[in-house]
Amino acid sequence: MTPLLRDITDPRRLKEVPPDRLPAVAAEIRDFLVREVCGRGGHLGPNLGVVELTIALHRVFDSPTDRIVFDTGHQSYVHKILTGRQAAFATLRTAGGLSGYPMRAESAHDHVENSHASTALSYADGLVKAQRLRGEAHRRVVAVIGDGALTGGLAWEALNNLARGGPVVVVLNDNGRSYDPTVGGLADHLTALRAGRGDGPNVFQQLGFTYVGPVDGHDVTAVEEACRVAVRADRPVVVHCVTEKGRGYAPAEQDEEDRMHGIGVLDPGTGRPVRAGGPTWTSAFGAELAGIGARRPDVVALTAAMLRPVGLAEFARRFPERVFDVGIAEQHAVTSAAGLAMGGLHPVVCLYATFLNRAVDQVLMDVALHRLPVTFVLDRAGVTGPDGPSHHGVWDLALLSAVPGIRVAAPRDATRLAELLRAAVSTSDGPTVVRFPKAGVGPDVPALNRLDGMDVLHRSRSLPLDVLLVAGGAPAAVAVRAAELLSDAGVGVTVVDPRWLLPVNPTLVHLASRHRLVITVEDGVRTGGAGAALAQACADARVTTPVHNLGLPTAFLDHGERSDILAEHGLTAESIARVALELHGDRTADRVAGALR
Template structure:
């Protein structure tokens, strides 16, 4: 690749020094760079290919970081990172200790907001503009870059309502590509389509709210975007610059992908756009297949998605039952309360979300669903540690949050056989909400139970030894818990491994089981504070069971990006670490044989 353009741009100032006629070639080099680096590392390819010219124009018109540029969502910030001096770091994209896949404040002063949940940028911008006025820094301009998909979220319109009323000079750059993951839905999408087609007569919605409106502008014409942004910057009022772009621009596999599989990718062959290696059957696909099977005999079952029909496994369901899938846009709060209405109307709604996005609708789960005892099932994909997307996308808070919700029951399947079983039980629950959580990626082999006792699956029981330790595993951590039990058996420690299946509220039978052991440990891929271990300890305390209870899980911290196995290992959630924790905690009696931790030998997990 020629260094004459991209290699010369080490920051926004060098970008401003390029001649206008050089910019199309620069855009081409950036696209080649993105395709090469993102196909090799995985990440958000389609959104960034679509904002190349738009981002070039922004950094030529505005003076970051003195001017504040906020991206909503931050997955469209790769070009921004390239233009602000981080080209050399792209070989480490989303790797542990490397370049983050979203804006990150510690990476650069140009990254103001670590924004990765949609529909928030306008509220940040409102606050920044207000602060600038109060502090006498009104010369520092505020720019919010927001996609049309994010305008389906209610928080965006709360901010628009306030920005338009206050008249603060925020520049809203609307990146309109007609999609989030799936095509943008609702009346807003129709209004934008009318604006794009020149079919609207009279004031548009933005003007009615108090914004000036510039557009529609060809978002791939750098000169046109620059001109619109310079005009917007000169207006002393809030203004919308409506840029029309094409997601995946310049990369044929992305341009031709109507299912938008190029939005976020794993490692792929850049020539074909196909994965370089096969993968095992995934949790998402297994869920989708089972929901479709159940729905064939249950006309009351309907599914809701927040603009993520494909990523949450509903593509097959939506083809077979198109009238029974409701895409509400990026509006998790509305999805949950709408589901409450569906349940009141006699249906059993299944709300399909990434676990991290559950955080956005906790009030609605509490007050609109649980308070009314409604049969709504929440399916939480990518629960626990997700890996490369980093702190905002780890689904590690769901157990702690849902554990506080009265009437809520939470299941965590250890394999896809249990997923089908527990989904069926959830959909058969008539008198309150249920949740089913599973991790990102491929599902492992079936882990059969030795026996079932009062709803608990006993997975392992050491025979002819004292009942030293009870390991309570959550979901897929059953596999390392079982391997830890084998390691501990070699050390002379008797272990029972139990999978509660329904992990919250804690099954009272666990207190009885804990009372028969000298030590109990929960193993969970959520935060320890308020998780399964905390609930088990409270249950044992209430039942006057004196067995000490300890929780192995994640700290109450924001965990950085990296590979899921490495993050789990760092926080003691491997078989070896679990066994070593048991040894460290085991209160050996004089007759107990407790060798030192180094005597535990690592073996191939089950």
């Protein structure tokens, strides 16, 4: 711990620091962030950009009595440092350690656990109303939101209500970007405000807010004074702070792509990765889509402010007029894609799986109801690891299983990714989905043969048809290894990768009827997932073979290493084999033969 920072154990101690020493505090915080985040990975650039802003907030407001709500939450590291969690950074984003987002169990200073964008203003609206009804006039609500998050529709729904509510301070952290530069009319408007070119009331004033700014967000004194003006106004106020993402760390400032938004382990001196990474699912997808784009001029791509993270950089480089970044607006992205499909194009909507949750109504009513050819590519499906509960992409299969006519593919390797993506964008009579995890893509998992569109990956020789293992996507390789263990134990196993998890292939139901036991393996929640869909299909077909579903519980899973979380919930080869042996029991060969007849 550096000299000044060592003594700041809570916000009250920060208030005691003389104003002329605050630049030194900011410098120490930046050094701390670079050292700690480069050593473990996490969100570096966003936090380097809010150092002075966060210092000012904690000097003006009395947290936790005053509630400071951070939108998205990835820029809360400085807040955590100033609220007594400096030592915990040694465990950042590790199992049982410090979360990379606000977490109420960590501190009374964390009020919400949001890490989906555009939510803070709605939380603030509810908090303001609750304080008024409870007579808590001594409390203040502060919502910190970035210009990128302000592109989300939920933020504007909240602004519409906040402007006519009680006292609230909306701190607009305007750095001109989220992952990528902020897009659309709002970005143009904020650019004009930053340049002093506002002509008449700006959009916030027209909505009914008092507007303070633009303020240099790296001048603690200026931000403090702006916040005190907002408090004295005793009404809804927007404080417009202009900041620089990655401020004070040369490798981040020179990174024009995303200013080191989210990083792995880096050499803090150079900003370069310590470990060279191999090909990922994202990079494999990006290369294949670019190839499809060259052959198919009707294929267009949409992203919600995450062009590079979802693998669209090469497609955008080659076909810039065919990529649409709509900002952090997943609902709009999906319905806009519906319009593109109605207009004769084939849109590919690229999202993290967790963010599709926000647009399920649009998938259902705007795309599927019209049987439109829209392909959804869901990156980071399944357990993602250190980003924690809100970023695990474990709900997509359960949510999509209720959508009529949708087809969901889960490639198990890069070859199948290319095949299934090509098949998806060739589908013209309804929506398709291709999902894959956050991980290295790994070696191909070969098939023994194809059966009605499904791949048979393993078949025990000279053994009865005891167990059918059904696993698509990343769990397929694990299921093959489990089958090898079971075969060594004398249990006959067939492993099938359905390739298309939804809808259930009728041939898979027939195959289930020929085995004594079916075990499904998926990296999503079991409730309502692909395994549940197969069990329902078997019941509908009067197939009496028991179907046992392995997957994730209906729970919010903590952050940690992806492999450890999967192992904890029984999604390893050894665990799958153990469950199969327990369910298989000690039936004699005669009883097995009788069951098969």
